[in-house]
Every structure is written in structure tokens, then in C-alpha cells.
Amino acid sequence: MTATCAVVLAACILGVLYPYAIYPAVLTLLPKVPVEPRPAPRMRxxxxxxxxxxxxxxxxxxxxxxxxxxxxxxxxxxxxxxxxxxxxxxxxxxxxxxxxxxxxxxxxxxxxxxxxxxxxxxxxxxxxxxxxxxxxxxxxxxxxxxxxxxxxxxxxxxxxxxxxxxxxxxxxxxxxxxxxxxxxxxxxxxxxxxxxxxxxxxxxxxxxxxxxxxxxxxxxxxxxxxxxxxxxxxxxxxxxxxxxxxDRKDEFSRKARIAARAYHTHRVMKPQLRTMSRIDTFKYVSHKVIRWFGGLFVIIGTVAAIGLATTVAPFLGLAALVAVAASTVIAAKVKSGPIAALAEIVIALLATLLGVLRAARGRTYSTWAPAGSR
The missing domain is CATH 3.90.550.10 (Spore Coat Polysaccharide Biosynthesis Protein SpsA; Chain A)
Known part of the structure; x- marks a missing residue:
């Protein structure tokens, strides 16, 4: 049980970090395909x-x-x-x-x-x-x-x-x-x-x-x-x-809506996506698909961390659960500083996941409204 929780936690951490830290590093190793701007004929x-x-x-x-x-x-x-x-x-x-x-x-x-x-x-x-x-x-x-x-x-x-x-x-x-x-x-x-x-x-x-x-x-x-x-x-x-x-609420709504439309678009584009080159397919999955489930990695990773603590000692599991609950309450109230920044990141990941789940259930969005706090 301890090993399983540790492996799941490590995999979730990797899933969250991969699109933002590991993927960019991999891109630097791929062959370059340069294009240079040049004088252009007149175009409208x-x-x-x-x-x-x-x-x-x-x-x-x-x-x-x-x-x-x-x-x-x-x-x-x-x-x-x-x-x-x-x-x-x-x-x-x-x-x-x-x-x-x-x-x-x-x-x-x-x-x-x-x-x-x-x-x-x-x-x-x-x-x-x-x-x-x-x-x-x-x-x-x-x-x-x-x-x-x-x-x-x-x-x-x-x-x-x-x-x-x-x-x-x-x-x-x-x-x-x-x-x-x-x-x-x-x-x-x-x-x-x-x-x-x-x-x-x-x-x-x-x-x-x-x-x-x-x-x-x-x-x-x-x-x-x-x-x-x-x-x-x-x-x-x-x-x-x-x-x-x-505003945090505006941003949550915006990210959920965009994610829902993006995932719906992904499903519409599936026939064309299958025709892409291997390198473009790799980039698409890395840049788009894995990001959509970052919130799921956070949820599963949190459960795995609590489970890991519990296997070490039951009181550690309880302490981890209390710490997660307390952190959630504090993060909801703090509006500045490192805690607020971390909260914004987690909220963004969860909003994206919510949008994907909505789209997976068939919900679509066609209209929008400007955010009031923009």
C-alpha cells in the first residue's frame, strides 16, 4: 500500500509538472526548422x-x-x-x-x-x-x-x-x-x-x-x-x-469555459488530428491533452499523499487531512503572497478540469461575456 501510494503520488506530480517544465525542456532537444522573415510582395x-x-x-x-x-x-x-x-x-x-x-x-x-x-x-x-x-x-x-x-x-x-x-x-x-x-x-x-x-x-x-x-x-x-x-x-x-x-471568480469561470470549448473542439477535430505528423501529435498531446487533466492529477495526488501518510501512521494521515482542509480554507481567504499564488495555480487547474468534464458530458458554449474585472 505504501509503495502504491508513493508511485501514484510521484506520477501525479509528474503529470502536473510535465506540460510546464519537462515538455519545454524536451522541445529544446528537437531538430530546428527555421523560417526567416523577408521582404514581402504587396498583400491585402x-x-x-x-x-x-x-x-x-x-x-x-x-x-x-x-x-x-x-x-x-x-x-x-x-x-x-x-x-x-x-x-x-x-x-x-x-x-x-x-x-x-x-x-x-x-x-x-x-x-x-x-x-x-x-x-x-x-x-x-x-x-x-x-x-x-x-x-x-x-x-x-x-x-x-x-x-x-x-x-x-x-x-x-x-x-x-x-x-x-x-x-x-x-x-x-x-x-x-x-x-x-x-x-x-x-x-x-x-x-x-x-x-x-x-x-x-x-x-x-x-x-x-x-x-x-x-x-x-x-x-x-x-x-x-x-x-x-x-x-x-x-x-x-x-x-x-x-x-x-x-478577480479570482471571473478567472475561474473564464478558464472553465475555455477548457470546455477546447475539449469539445478537440473531439470535433479528431479526424484531422489523426493526420498530423508524429512530432506534431507529440506536441499536441503534451501541450493540450495532458494539461486538461492537471486538476485530476492534483486531486488524485492529494488523496495519494494522505494515503501515504496514513500507511506510515494513522495520526499522520489525519494530520495530512486536516492540513489539506486548513490550507483550502486559508487559500480561499488570502488574496496576496505565495499562498495566494499557489491557490491561483490550483484553482486554474481545477477550473480547466471542470470545463473538460462539462464538455465530456456534452455541454457546449457558443456565447461569452467580458469579465467584469478585466
Whole structure:
């Protein structure tokens, strides 16, 4: 019994650490597949974003779009309003010179809205972003240089958060994202990134796939480049900025929703996933699948640790159980410092697991709402 608990505990610790520590180390050992930016022929871009109740964000977004249009007067900007209850639609509609606006008939969701916009796009390359994200003014020029290589089908930019010091939730979220960006860079150097974040990525228009409204469109669209045999790159010189969620409850809900959509998308993409190369399959499982069950490793590992303590001495098992309960209560109340940071990590893992379990039971998400603490 003691040996069994020890082995299970060790395996769970390995399962939690592998995607974030061991996997990146393995990536550094894989063969490099370099791609270099180069002078690009003239190409046209279409920039697409969906919005729901993003009136405040548009006060920053619209000036950013103006700056991008000054750099590229031919930039096509398309926006989809998903039934906003504030004056999002009004603000977008006030700028027909800058933005072509499409309005949904009620709440239909981002995936639906992006499909509508992609159907109206005329650019050689489609740029996907969010209503609350701003792009650095040289983003279009940088994208052109990467897409000058015909083997490049998609490009994931770099997202930088601007408020990581606002709370423990934001600090942990910012640290997680810096690690995520590093992992994607390592993946890119060895071939393909395993999917894009919706804040900033671009694909060639002819690669845009068909998909149901319930999927995570960022993952579906970006992985279409990989399925088509093209490169999906992560680059450091296409930069976007966004604000982090600062409230623990908001972040829990957000992560659970994203995980549910990601796992549902995984099931929809299974036929295409089977066609990937062995190296891409290895990266996909390491980056995506194992992470989804980090919360399960935490739960099983905790039970195994209590069981291990009990096999040594019953009072140690009881002490371990009390320690776990006390830690849970304390972590729920502490909002700063190392304990709060550890709590944020565990909560994120559990939220992801909850989302996966919801998706496994058939629950899907198509709509979203901006986090109030963003």
C-alpha cells in the first residue's frame, strides 16, 4: 500500500509538472526548422473581431484601428456585434469610414460571428483579434514579412498583458502567459505551434475552414494551417496588448469555459488530428491533452499523499487531512503572497478540469461575456 501510494503520488506530480517544465525542456532537444522573415510582395489584410458589451474597450480599440489604417490604407476592418446590450454597436456604427459592422440576430457567439466576417473578407490574409486587444502599429508590416514564405499558412503573434501587478490573480495569469509564450516559441522553432490564442493570429484566407458554432474558433482556424500541411508559426515581432482578469471568480469561470470549448473542439477535430505528423501529435498531446487533466492529477495526488501518510501512521494521515482542509480554507481567504499564488495555480487547474468534464458530458458554449474585472 505504501509503495502504491508513493508511485501514484510521484506520477501525479509528474503529470502536473510535465506540460510546464519537462515538455519545454524536451522541445529544446528537437531538430530546428527555421523560417526567416523577408521582404514581402504587396498583400491585402482583413482584420476581424467580434464584440459583446465592449463599449469601454472600443474607446481604445478605435484609435488603434485608425493608427493601423494610416499604416495600411487598404486594410479592411470587419466587426461583428453579437447582440450587445450597451452602446457597442453605436460606437462601431459611427465609424463607417473605418469599420464595416455586421449585427447578429441575438446571441449567436463568436465562432458564428467570425464565420460571418470571414465570408465578407477580401484580404489575402485574415487577422483575428479581440475587441479589447490593441496591436502595435508595425504589426501589418511584420505579418507581411512572415507570410512572404508560401509555406507559412498561419502566424501567431505575441500577447503582452499590461496590468499583471493589479492582483494575485493577474500576477499568476501574467506569469502563466509568459511561460505559454515561451513554449509556443519553442514549438515554432521545431515546426508548428499547437494552436493560437484569439488575441492575435493570422491565416491565409484560402485556409479558413468550416466548423460548428460551438467550437473554439481560435484553435480550429489556426490548426487548419497545420492540417493543410503549412507552417503555423509563433513570432515575437507581431505584438498585441490586453488587460488581464483580476478577480479570482471571473478567472475561474473564464478558464472553465475555455477548457470546455477546447475539449469539445478537440473531439470535433479528431479526424484531422489523426493526420498530423508524429512530432506534431507529440506536441499536441503534451501541450493540450495532458494539461486538461492537471486538476485530476492534483486531486488524485492529494488523496495519494494522505494515503501515504496514513500507511506510515494513522495520526499522520489525519494530520495530512486536516492540513489539506486548513490550507483550502486559508487559500480561499488570502488574496496576496505565495499562498495566494499557489491557490491561483490550483484553482486554474481545477477550473480547466471542470470545463473538460462539462464538455465530456456534452455541454457546449457558443456565447461569452467580458469579465467584469478585466
Amino acid at each position: 489584410f482583413s482584420l476581424l473581431f467580434c464584440a459583446f458589451n465592449e463599449s469601454n474597450a472600443l474607446d481604445v480599440k478605435i484609435p488603434n484601428l485608425e493608427a493601423l489604417r494610416k499604416v495600411d490604407p487598404e486594410l479592411q476592418v470587419l466587426a461583428y456585434d453579437d447582440g450587445s446590450l450597451d452602446d457597442t454597436l453605436t460606437k462601431l456604427s459611427e465609424r463607417p469610414d473605418l469599420v464595416e459592422v455586421f449585427q447578429g440576430s441575438g446571441r449567436l457567439g463568436k465562432a458564428h460571428g467570425m464565420k460571418v466576417l470571414a465570408g465578407q473578407a477580401v484580404g489575402d490574409v485574415l487577422i483575428f483579434t479581440d475587441a479589447n486587444v490593441t496591436l502595435r502599429e508595425d504589426a501589418l508590416e511584420r505579418l507581411s514579412s512572415w507570410f512572404s514564405d508560401p509555406e507559412v499558412g498561419g502566424v501567431c503573434g505575441t500577447l503582452r498583458y499590461v496590468n499583471a501587478d493589479d492582483s494575485s490573480t493577474a500576477a499568476v495569469g501574467g506569469a502563466y502567459w509568459r511561460l505559454e509564450e515561451k513554449i509556443k516559441t519553442l514549438e515554432s522553432r521545431t515546426g508548428n505551434v499547437m494552436g493560437a490564442d484569439g488575441s492575435i493570429f493570422a491565416v491565409r484566407r484560402e485556409l479558413y475552414p468550416d466548423f460548428p458554432d460551438t467550437v473554439l474558433d481560435d484553435l480550429t482556424v489556426s490548426m487548419a494551417a497545420v492540417f493543410a500541411g503549412k507552417r503555423l508559426l509563433k513570432v515575437d515581432d507581431v505584438v498585441a496588448h490586453e488587460r488581464l482578469v483580476t
